[in-house]
Amino acid sequence: MELRFDRVAKTFGSLEVIKQFDNTIHSGEIVALVGPSGCGKSTLLHMVAGLQTPTSGSLSADAATIESPSPQRTLVFQEHALYPWLTLVDNVALALEFQNRPRAVAKSEARQWLSRVQLDGFEGYYPHQVSGGMRQRAALARAFIARPQVLLLDEPFGALDALTRMTLQSVLKELISEECPTVLLVTHDVDEALYLADRVLVFSQRPASVLKEVQLGHIPKTHDLSDFAAERREVLELLGIDAGSKAKNTNVEGVNL
Amino acid sequence: MSAQASGVRSKSAYLVAIVIILFFWQVAAWFLPDFLMPNVPAAFVRLWQELNSSEFYEGLANSMSRLGIGYGLALLFGIVLGLLGGTLNAVRSPLKAAIIILQSIPSIAWVPLFLILMGFGNLPIIVVVAIGAFFPTALSVMNATESVEKVHISAARVMGASRSQLLRRVYFPAVTPELITGAQLAFGNAWRALISAEMIVGFSAGLGRSLAYSGEIADMTGVMTNILVIAVLAAVIDQVILESIKHRLLRYQYL
Incomplete structure (x- = not known):
């Protein structure tokens, strides 16, 4: 499913959140949105989900204007989106x-x-009885079970520890490569963006506009991102983090975060 | 484990409270003549006699069916209006204001009105019970509905939930904990309304009617026995029946 943003802008009252966003996300493409907190990336995602509407401009999925939520475009939230009164299996089944x-x-x-997300044996557990990583695995299962054509991820692993996050990123990558949805990923984690995405959009402070598009290509990647050191440096610099790009020959080990 | 321990503690607390209450009653009985304050054992002997008489069960059945219908209607309307009020902005504020105004009126203040409006019979008692129980139910459901987590609603919407699915599968289970608290509060109101309305209306047999009658003929053993029955029944319904329903519905919270 192709997503087309045509001069999309969003204001809340007098607060201008998204200035003007033009882009086309091709069918099956994986695009990461990175940028400062509160810059309006999540708002973009919610508009694609149909939970919010643009103040001006138009937003369409396969040439049809997005007006309301649809199971074809599903959203994975950061956390606490599973229903505490349902077991994991009932949470996932609810989507159907x-x-x-x-x-x-x-x-x-x-x-x-x-x-498929390696939660065999935990079907009857309630969300509060399992770890945060397991909850997000279940959240992924709940998102994929409806076979969405567009998968929207709003900092899905933001609340997890670094190791769990990397494991979950691998699980997600595998599911995406098997199911081939169009993916929009909002993340604070530059490495997550580089690892998962074909293209990274770097956003400015609010009102959000795109500072730069970084093409990574649809190529197999591992968590060892040393081949992408240049892109990583570029994204970090754009986000105002000193990644040492002015010093010559700095390798990825030299990056200071 | 801790739930079990606190269960045992609350049971022993009840036992201590009962002993203290009966002690004060007995002390009063020692100082006052028998025709003003009967002994505790005398009341228990009368209670045993009552438990073996068919009239007692007739009154009990009448009271329980009035309670069941009135309380049931209150829960039904309270849940429906509470959910509507919580989800529809246009309904919320006026409904809340109306509830706050109306709930300050004691339930039995409605008795004369409904007695004349509906005639001498079961109906005015049932309506008064329902009014007493409706307000806490509706208020608790409405407040809980307003504070349902936004992400739970958004998640259901992106999964394609219809409006009625959203109400049944998300809002209703989300408000259940507060609903149960409200329903327990509502039961207390319903019980007080039932006994007082029966005392005033005096239509056919009933726990309140029986108490009022004992008073009218100055049978103090009968008065104390009836009060005993009313207290024990309320405690059993609240602490045994409602608590077990609560544990079943909120099973996920106790795991």
């Missing part, structure tokens, strides 16, 4: 039950999806 699929079918598919 909302589409009026029979409960038994929804539940058996939910079991399969929990198994």
Whole structure:
């Protein structure tokens, strides 16, 4: 599903959040949005999800204007989006039950999806009984079970520790390569953007505008991002972090964060 | 483990409280003549006799069915209006203001009105019970609905939930903890309204009617026995029945 942003702007009252955003996200492309906190990246995501509407400009999915939420465009939240009163399997099954699929079918598919995110044996647990990483695995299963054509991720792993985050990034990458949705990822983690995305959009302070597009290409990547040291430095510099690009021959080990 | 320990502690607290209350009653009985304040054992003997008479069960059945219908209606309307009020901005503020004004009126103040409006019978008692229980239920559901986590609503919307699915599958379970607290509060109101309305209306047998009658014939053993029954029943319904429903509905919180 192709997403087209045409002069999209958003203001809340007198607060200008997004100045003017033009872009086309191609079908199956994975695009990361990075930028300072509160710069309006999440607002963009919520507009694609249909939870908010642009103040001006137009936003379309496969040439159809986005007006309301649709299971074709699903959103994964940072945390606490699982329902505490439902077990993991019921949480995941709910995505299908909302589409009026029979409960038994929804539940058996939910079991399969929990198994795909390595949560076998935890189907009957409630969210508060499992770790944050396991909750986000279940959240991913709940997002993918509806076979969305657009996957929106709003800092999905922001609340996790570094190691769990990397594991979850690998799980997500695998699911994306198998299911091939168009992906928009909002993240604070530059390495996460470089690891997962084909293209990174670096945003300015609010009102948000794109400072730079970094093309990474749809190529296999590992967590060892040393081949992308130049891109990493560039993104960090744009975000105002000293990455030592002025010093010659600085390798990735020299990056100070 | 800790839930069990606190359960044991609350049970022993109840036992201590009962002993203290009965002690003060007995002390009063020692100082006052029997026709003013009966002994505790005398009341228990009368209670045993009552438990073996069919009239007691007739009154009990009448009271319980009035309570069941009135309280049930209050829960139904309270939940529906509370959810509507919590989700529809246009309804919320006026409904809340109306509840705050109306709930300050004691339930039995409605008795004369409904007695004349609906005639001598079960109906005015049931309506008064329902009014007493409705307000805390509706208020708790409405307040809880307003504070349902936004992310829970957004998540359901992006999963394609319809309006009725959103109400049934997200709002309703999300407000259940507060609803149960409100329902327990509502039960106290309903119980007080039931006994007082029965005392005033005096239509057919009932716990309140039986208490009022004992008073009218100056049968103090009967008065104390009826009060005993009213207190024990309320405690059993609240602490045993409502608490077990609470634990079942909120099972996920106790794991």
